[in-house]
Amino acid sequence: MSDPTVPPPVTDGRSRLLGPVEVRELAAELGIRPTKRLGQNFVHDPNTVRRIVKAAELHPDDVVLEVGPGLGSLTLALLPAVAGVHAVEIDPVLAARLPRTVAERAPELADRLVVTTADALRVRAADLPGPPPTAIVANLPYNVGVPVVLHLLAELPGIRRGLVMVQAEVAERLAADPGNKTYGVPSAKLAWFAAARRAGSVPRAVFWPVPNVDSGLLAFDRRDAPPGDRVAVFAVIDAAFAQRRKALRSALSGWAGGPAAAEVALRAAGIEPLERAERLDIAAFARLAAARVPAAT
Structure with missing residues (x-):
């Protein structure tokens, strides 16, 4: 990963991003069939990943933690915008292919990527080499979105902000204020770490395979926790x-x-x-x- 203090500006370029054809070709090459167990729904729309990167309001010196990069759709959109991307991928086949995908499609950005094969629910700060992450941007598996966000905010105090894609109703619950009917355990616990807000919806059609639930974007900014344990x-x-x-x-x-x-x-x-x-x-x-x-x- 390059020095995060002086990242050279790079435009994303339309050819480097993955579309529907490229996503299916990569999956076929790897013999991958997306599984519900791992919450695998791959984004195949370049406009969607550009929109996510823009909504994340990243700074050029940010080091982004991306959970579940999959085939690299979002990774390729993130790399031009920040100093580095640390991708945590539980699937060893996907983790092994991601650096090569970046090298093939954006060779000038390859040194900004670090990939760790790990379960994001168990990853620790010591498992992540290089500069510590300052932001989270990820398309999170639906079945573990809430615990992943809470675990990473607890484990990585350097994370100052984030934008995650989760199931729409989960985004609504996490962003709920006291008194709202959807306010509950997830929203109260997230409030310990950060102020959260809804940041838009994502149509089902941009995923492969198409999920049977709606997706939403949740943005958050770290704030000081109240006194106490x-x-x-x-x-x-x-x-x-x-x-x-x-x-x-x-x-x-x-x-x-x-x-x-x-x-x-x-x-x-x-x-x-x-x-x-x-x-x-x-x-x-x-x-x-x-x-x-x-x-x-």
């Missing part, structure tokens, strides 16, 4: 939403050690005991975690 805060979020229809005094009974103890913690955190989980922002959950009285031993 993340593990403890996430535990109270899980407990509160496990029985989201109940008032918090009841919903948090098991977490606190009984309804009375839950009420004490809630009042200490400045929260009405009859409030419901979907009304609390991440700062309130942090105050609540801090107010819990440990059970006597």
Whole structure:
């Protein structure tokens, strides 16, 4: 990967990007049939990947972490815009082919790419050689989109912003504010790390194979977490939403050690005991975690 401080400007060029014919040819060469297990739906529309790169608002000195690059459609669009792309691919066949695809279609950008064969849910900062990532841009597998985003934000503090493509309803939940009917565990936990917003929709027709669900873009910007221990805060979020229809005094009974103890913690955190989980922002959950009285031993 080249020095991220002085990346030379490169225009993307229309010939370097993958279209429907190139995607199918690459898949046939590799003997790949996209699998639901790995959430493989390959983007084959150059205009879509250009749009994603533009919406990501990347800087020339950014190092992008791309999860699940697949055949390289998005990778080829990212490389001209940033100092480097670190692609994490779980499929060893795809991971092995990606550097050659870049070398064939954009040889002047090949030194900006690093590929790691790994599961993004288990990857650690130490697994990623070179400059640390500053942004995430990815077409995430539908079945692991939320845990991947949360894991990477926790593991890689240098990531300042991101744009990910996920199932449309997942994007809606992740971007939801307190009080919204779709606000829940994913949105509350993401709010610990970042401010999120919807950034558009993606039509099904740009994928091969065509998925049976709609896709959406989610953008986020890192912000300072509230005071407190993340593990403890996430535990109270899980407990509160496990029985989201109940008032918090009841919903948090098991977490606190009984309804009375839950009420004490809630009042200490400045929260009405009859409030419901979907009304609390991440700062309130942090105050609540801090107010819990440990059970006597």
